[in-house]
Amino acid sequence: MQTNTQKPGIGKVGTKIFRQQIFIPIAALLLLAIFNLIRDPSFYKITFGYNNLGDPVLSGSLINILDYGSELAILAIGMTLVTAASGGQDISVGAAMAISGSVVLRVLCGTNTRPETLQAPIIVAFLVSCVVAMLFGAFNGVLVAYFKIQPMVATLILFTAGRSIAAWINNNELPIISDPSFGYWGGFIPGIPIPTPFFIAVACMIIIALVLRFTNLGLYTQAVGINESSSKLNGLNPAFIKFLSFVILGLCVAVTGFIKVSRFSTINYSVIAKDIEMDAILAVALGGNPLGGGKFNISASIIGAYVIQFLTTTLYALKVPSDALPAYKAVVVIILVVLSTPIVREWLNNLWKKMKSKQIKEVA
Amino acid sequence: MKRFKTKLLSVVLAATMVISLAACGNTGDAPASSSGSDGPIKVGIINNDPNESGYRTANDRDMHEMFTAENGYDASFAYSNDNDKQIEAAQKFVQDGVDYILLSAAGTAGWDSVLKDAQDAGIKVILFDRTIDASEDLYEASIVSDMAKEGQTAVDWLKGQNLSEYNIIHLQGVMGTAAQQGRTAAVDAAVASDGWNIVTQQTAEWNAEKAQQIVQSVIDSGESFNVIYAENDDMAKGAVAALDKANISHGVGKDVIIIGFDCNKWALEELLNQNWNYDGQCNPFQASYIDSIIKTIESGGTVAEKTVIMDEKGFDATTITAEDVEKYGI
Numbered sequence: 216m217q218t219n220t221q222k223p224g225i226g227k228v229g230t231k232i233f234r235q236q237i238f239i240p241i242a243a244l245l246l247l248a249i250f251n252l253i254r255d256p257s258f259y260k261i262t263f264g265y266n267n268l269g270d271p272v273l274s275g276s277l278i279n280i281l282d283y284g285s286e287l288a289i290l291a292i293g294m295t296l297v298t299a300a301s302g303g304q305d306i307s308v309g310a311a312m313a314i315s316g317s318v319v320l321r322v323l324c325g326t327n328t329r330p331e332t333l334q335a336p337i338i339v340a341f342l343v344s345c346v347v348a349m350l351f352g353a354f355n356g357v358l359v360a361y362f363k364i365q366p367m368v369a370t371l372i373l374f375t376a377g378r379s380i381a382a383w384i385n386n387n388e389l390p391i392i393s394d395p396s397f398g399y400w401g402g403f404i405p406g407i408p409i410p411t412p413f414f415i416a417v418a419c420m421i422i423i424a425l426v427l428r429f430t431n432l433g434l435y436t437q438a439v440g441i442n443e444s445s446s447k448l449n450g451l452n453p454a455f456i457k458f459l460s461f462v463i464l465g466l467c468v469a470v471t472g473f474i475k476v477s478r479f480s481t482i483n484y485s486v487i488a489k490d491i492e493m494d495a496i497l498a499v500a501l502g503g504n505p506l507g508g509g510k511f512n513i514s515a516s517i518i519g520a521y522v523i524q525f526l527t528t529t530l531y532a533l534k535v536p537s538d539a540l541p542a543y544k545a546v547v548v549i550i551l552v553v554l555s556t557p558i559v560r561e562w563l564n565n566l567w568k569k570m571k572s573k574q575i576k577e578v579a
Numbered sequence: 580m581k582r583f584k585t586k587l588l589s590v591v592l593a594a595t596m597v598i599s600l601a602a603c604g605n606t607g608d609a610p611a612s613s614s615g616s617d618g619p620i621k622v623g624i625i626n627n628d629p630n631e632s633g634y635r636t637a638n639d640r641d642m643h644e645m646f647t648a649e650n651g652y653d654a655s656f657a658y659s660n661d662n663d664k665q666i667e668a669a670q671k672f673v674q675d676g677v678d679y680i681l682l683s684a685a686g687t688a689g690w691d692s693v694l695k696d697a698q699d700a701g702i703k704v705i706l707f708d709r710t711i712d713a714s715e716d717l718y719e720a721s722i723v724s725d726m727a728k729e730g731q732t733a734v735d736w737l738k739g740q741n742l743s744e745y746n747i748i749h750l751q752g753v754m755g756t757a758a759q760q761g762r763t764a765a766v767d768a769a770v771a772s773d774g775w776n777i778v779t780q781q782t783a784e785w786n787a788e789k790a791q792q793i794v795q796s797v798i799d800s801g802e803s804f805n806v807i808y809a810e811n812d813d814m815a816k817g818a819v820a821a822l823d824k825a826n827i828s829h830g831v832g833k834d835v836i837i838i839g840f841d842c843n844k845w846a847l848e849e850l851l852n853q854n855w856n857y858d859g860q861c862n863p864f865q866a867s868y869i870d871s872i873i874k875t876i877e878s879g880g881t882v883a884e885k886t887v888i889m890d891e892k893g894f895d896a897t898t899i900t901a902e903d904v905e906k907y908g909i
Contacts, residue, residue, distance in 0.1 A: 257801070267823040274825060276799055283792060382630035389633060391845055402824075479787050479820065481845075483813055485631050486786045531796040537751050537782035 235564070236503040239555040240518040243501065247525045251276075251532075258532060263408065268395075271408040276528050278410065284524030285416035286471040290491065291498040291516040292423050293464030296432075299440045300460040301359050302508030303366025304496045307351075308468050310377020312488040315348040315472035317381040320482055323397065324390040333394050345469040351377075352465020353458065360457035374492075382484040392480040401477030412474050419470060423513060433511075436460060440508035494523050497548065503555040522551070619653040620873065622646055622679045623672030628660045632785075633843050637909035638683075638708065638863035645866035662686035669693045673700055681869060682718075683708040694718065705872060707865040709757070715885055719876065722868045722887045724861050726761025732893045733808070733838055733859045734765040738773065740836065742805065745775035748797055750790045750809040750818060751782040758861065762810045762840060778804045783814045790817030798825045806836045812846035815839030815855065830854040831896045842894065844908030850896040851904055857896065862889045863909055 251258040261275035290308060297305050322343050325334035351373060358369035400411055427433040438446040439453040446453055471491075476482050496506075501519030504511045526547055535543050553559055624646065629639040639658075646654035655677070657668035662685045672680050673696050680702055684690060687710065694717040697704055706721040737745075749766055752759035759782075769775055779797055783790035790809060797804060798821060807822075807829075809815035815837055822829050829835040831853040839846050840859040849855040868889065872882055894903060 260799070265826055267826050267828075272824055274795070274799060276796065279792060279795055279799070283788070379628070379630050387630060387636055389843075389845070475788075478791075479816060483632075483787070486784070486813070489784070489786065528792070528796065531781065531793050532800065534779050534781070537780065538754050540782065 235560055236512050237515045237518070239503045239560065240501050240515050240522055243522045243551050243554070244518060244525065247522065247529060251529055255532070258529075266403070268405070270403060270405045272403055273408040276532060280521060280524045280528050281413045282410035283412075283527075284521040285410075285412040286474050287491070287494055287498055287520035287523060288416045288517045289419045289467050289471050290464075290495040291502070291520040292419060292513055293460075293467035294495045294499050295502065295504055295511050295513050295516040296436060296460040297366070297464050298496075298499050298504060298506060299508055299511035300436045300457045301366050302440060302506075303359070304492075304499070304506070305355060305370045305461065305464055306367055306492045306496075307355065307370040307373035307377055308464070308495055309488040309491045310374050310381070311348055311351050311465070311468045312472035312475060312491065313378050313381035313482070313484055314351060314384065315344040315469045316476035316482050316487060317384040317484070318344040318347045319473055319476050320390040320392065321384050323392055324385075328385070328388045328390040329393070331393065333392070333397070337397060337400075341469070341473050344473060345466060348469035348472065349462050349465040352461045352463075352468065355465075356458035356461030359461065360454040378484050381482075385482075389481060389483070394480075397477055398480050399477070401474045401479075415470060415474060419467070420517065427513070432459075437510055441510070495520075497552070498523055500552050501555055503557070503560070505557060619648060619651050620679065620877065621653045621655075621675075621677040622681055622873075623655050623657070623669075623675070623677040624681045625657050625659075625665050625668050625672070626683050627685055628658050631660060633909050634841055634861060634863050638865070641864045641866045642681075645870055650870070660685050662689060666690065666693050669697070673697050673702060676700070677702060679873060680704045682706050682711075684711045685709075687712045691717070703876060705869055707869060708863075718885075720872050720882050720885055720887055722865045722872075722889065724891060725888045726758050726861075727764055728761075728888070729840065729859045729861060729891055729893075730762035730765030732891070733762070733840070733857060734769045736857055736893055736895065737806065737808075737836070737838065738769065742836075745773070745806055746778050746802075746804040747775055747806040747808055748778050748794060748804050748818070749780040750793060750807065750814040751780065752810040752814075753784050754782050758840075759810060762859075766808055778802055783809075783817065785811050785813055787813040787817035787820070790814035791821045792817075794818045794821035795824070798822075798827070805834065806838070808838045810840055812839040812841045812843045812858065815846065816849075819849075819854065831856060842892075842907050842909060844904060847894060847899065847904040847908045850894055850899045851901065853896050855896060857893060859893045860891045860907060862891045865889065 258276050261273055261277060263271065263273055266272050294305065294308070297303075319340045322335050322340035323333050323337065324330050327334075355366075355370050355373060358364045358372075359366045399405070400415070402411060404411055435446070435451055435456050438449070438451060439456045443453045472488070475488055498520040499516050500506060501522055502512060502515030502517075504516060526544065530540060530543060624642055626639055626642065627635055629636050642656075646652040655672070655675070657665070657672075659665050659668065665682075665685055666689060669680060669682070670693055673693065680697055682704060684706070690711045690713045694704055694713055698717060704718040706718055706723075708723060710721055710723055747766070749763070751763055770777055779793065781793045783793055790813070794807065794817070807815065807818045809818055819829060819837060822835060827834055829837050836857070837855040838857045838859075839855060840861060842858050842860045846855065846858050850858055868887055872887075875882055892907065894907070
């Protein structure tokens with residue numbers, strides 16, 4: 216999942232920057248963790264119990280963070296690649312999740328909205344939704360890579376139309392799946408007390424780590440993001456790399472959409488994954504990745520995603536009044552994002568160096 | 580050249596977007612017929628996007644079933660959640676010379692001038708579901724749900740349960756919406772007058788997953804509660820998922836009372852299975868009310884009440900029947 220596979224030539228400076236980049240989201244995480252520790256240590260209590268079906272489950276705030284943060288972490292993987300390659304963001308992921316979730320339900324339910332038994336194996340439904348989500352990703356990718364439209368404008372189309380398409384797929388009905396095995400993916404597999412979405416997220420992280428380790432995807436993406444024409448001169452196909460990043464994001468969307476519909480075994484087209492694109496972009500920004508493209512660090516984005524969920528869970532635990540909630544969140548987000556911008560990081564770095572050299576002088 | 584190509588493409592793209600939006604806007608199957616006194620009554624219906632919610636889907640279906648050629652209507656439909664687009668649609672209906680404009684406004688402001696135009700053109704306007712900030716003279720009638728009454732009915736029911744103590748988790752809708760304000764007001768009043776204890780009052784923004792997280796955080800904090808008052812069915816479902824996970828019993832005669840709103844069919848089934856306790860109706864079926872008002876006006880009568888408040892029920896899990904589920908579920 217890391218890109219710091221120490222390419223020769225980037226050398227020492229690169230290592231330093233990477234270290235700093237991942238430092239920011241970790242610092243944010245620690246800050247929230249310490250705040251909660253002081254506020255109420257019972258925040259960290261994890262209890263072992265049984266749910267109403269008699270299956271063992273772990274519960275507690277940390278488990279909730281792992282559970283609900285995992286979808287965002289998966290999305291952050293794809294969003295980081297899109298940001299790095301195209302220098303822009305995809306704002307249609309929430310709508311695309313509604314579409315792929317709707318496809319899953321459509322395949323599982325067939326024409327009946329309340330089937331007694333599943334009409335197709337779950338894996339088939341999942342794979343079909345992957346294909347559909349990748350097609351929609353490809354649609355965005357073509358607009359951005361080949362027609363050279365600003366990513367935010369290109370994805371605005373799907374952002375506007377996506378939820379209506381999702382509703383249309385199921386004839387505007389609300390399918391409900393009664394088969395309990397479908398709920399395992401967004402809940403708990405009987406006998407395993409850790410929420411399944413966390414395992415799915417870990418699997419995604421391992422896959423992307425392997426891809427970045429054994430292919431040149433990471434290097435090529437960076438090259439295209441930093442300077443498109445020079446990467447072209449070096450024999451890369453920038454348009455294809457950008458296109459590919461959107462298709463990969465499409466795959467991430469399918470996985471998260473699948474988890475989302477599995478959570479309640481149904482869908483609500485207008486509210487499912489609402490505003491999740493903003494959180495996904497925020498995760499990339501919190502990870503300290505430049506939003507204009509180029510260098511990226513997926514691990515940092517993933518930690519950024521869990522930081523966002525940590526913040527949400529903290530605010531719920533704080534019982535902030537409803538009308539004040541967005542204000543609280545905005546303040547924390549502004550601080551975190553400003554801290555994670557390269558400019559502020561550089562400034563802090565210089566400050567640190569100055570202080571150090573002063574100290575050395577004083578000692579001398 | 581390249582730049583020109585890009586520009587051209589973006590123009591074409593923008594054009595297709597506009598066209599596709601327009602195509603979404605006019606799914607009317609209205610043949611162009613003159614509105615003679617003996618011809619069908621021409622109505623232009625401006626509604627919100629039917630995909631917005633189950634409520635809206637049911638509402639739109641109800642409109643389509645009522646305003647048909649068989650019932651003597653010639654109906655055109657326009658959909659948007661955007662107030663400006665709705666105003667444009669209204670202007671178009673005025674130009675088309677419809678007899679009635681039926682309006683469920685996305686926003687409350689900005690309607691004065693277009694409704695004035697309609698009045699000058701002799702077009703009658705009937706509001707349904709949502710009210711607007713405009714002079715009452717500009718419309719014939721307004722058929723609305725009384726959200727405050729819905730909340731009050733539910734709170735009265737809850738009072739009638741005579742619990743020894745009331746420790747409530749209150750899950751609110753999107754802040755500032757009429758449904759949220761009305762349904763919250765009743766609870767706040769009861770908290771002030773009856774000394775009910777609010778364990779937490781949070782907005783889950785109509786979202787099941789957020790509701791689940793909020794209830795889970797209360798369970799994790801170890802505080803006790805015995806009522807969940809969710810301002811829609813989805814949030815009640817999310818809350819119940821959190822209770823199930825923690826093996827806390829809910830429903831009739833169990834530890835926690837579950838209250839939801841909107842009467843989705845699946846929610847009424849939960850009531851029938853006694854997993855929930857109460858569901859308040861938000862009546863989406865305004866078409867018959869509108870129909871009777873139009874009939875009154877057409878026969879030369881006057882509308883007695885400007886504001887018509889619809890009958891809305893509250894269902895109790897101990898008395899609900901399978902027929903109720905079929906009849907009132909949306």
